[in-house]
Amino acid sequence: MGISFSYQVRKFRLPKQSKVVDWILLVSFLEKRIVEDISYIFCDDPFLLKLNKQYLYHSTYTDIITFDYSSNKKLAGEIYISTERVRNNAASFESTFEEELRRVMIHGVLHCIGYSDKTKRDQLKMRKKESEYLTLFIEMD
Numbered sequence: 001m002g003i004s005f006s007y008q009v010r011k012f013r014l015p016k017q018s019k020v021v022d023w024i025l026l027v028s029f030l031e032k033r034i035v036e037d038i039s040y041i042f043c044d045d046p047f048l049l050k051l052n053k054q055y056l057y058h059s060t061y062t063d064i065i066t067f068d069y070s071s072n073k074k075l076a077g078e079i080y081i082s083t084e085r086v087r088n089n090a091a092s093f094e095s096t097f098e099e100e101l102r103r104v105m106i107h108g109v110l111h112c113i114g115y116s117d118k119t120k121r122d123q124l125k126m127r128k129k130e131s132e133y134l135t136l137f138i139e140m141d
Contacts, residue, residue, distance in 0.1 A: 001036065001037050002021075002035060002038075003020075003021050003024055003025070003035060003038045003039075003040070004037075004038070004039045004040070005017065005039075005040045006039065006040070006041050006042070007041075007042050007043075008041060008042065008043035009042055009043060009044050009083055012042055012083045014040075014042070014101075015098065019137075019140060020102075020105070022140065023106075023133075023136065023137045023140060024105075024106075024109055026136065026140075027106065027133050027136070028075055028113070031113050032073065033070075033075050033113055034073055034074050034075065035075050036070075036074040036075055036076045037069075037075075037076045037077075038075060038076065038077055038079065039078045039079065040081065040108075041078060041079070041080045041081070042083050043080055043081070043082055043083070044082060044083065044084050045082050045085055047082070048061070048062060048063075048065060048082040048085070049061055049062075051065055055067075061085055062082070062085065063081065063082055063085040063086050063089055063104050064079065064080065064081050064082070064107060065079075065080045066078070066079050066080075066107075066108040066111040066112065067079075067080075070112045070113070070114075075109070075112045075113065076112070077112045079105070079109075079112075081101070081105065081108070083101075086100050086101050086104055087100075102134055103130050103134060106130055106133045106134065107126070107130055110126060110129055115129060
């Protein structure tokens with residue numbers, strides 16, 4: 001229970017893991033939610049592409065897939081993140097790997113909270129929340 005991290009990729013370990021846990025717990029508190037069981041699984045592009053095809057019927061690479069099992073105010077889910085895609089996106093967005101990784105990680109939590117990114121309006125709301133909580137992470141030092 002709580003927040004866990006597992007790795008399908010050998011050369012990656014999440015930096016500042018305890019700070020990330022505190023951050024996610026704080027975000028959930030601010031959103032009036034309780035973390036029940038959130039699992040982050042860090043993987044590579046082929047692993048995530050396979051999940052994307054199998055469960056979402058998409059044949060495209062993605063940086064994150066969130067399986068949301070939340071109910072009521074309790075957050076639960078599996079959040080799969082391709083570290084390869086995050087690294088590529090960080091370069092494209094002229095960001096650091098760590099910043100992009102945190103953006104993707106909180107994006108998954110926001111999906112579990114109930115935020116969507118299906119429409120342009122939803123995407124703007126999601127980006128605003130991501131930015132707000134990324135700033136919060138920095139301010140936690």
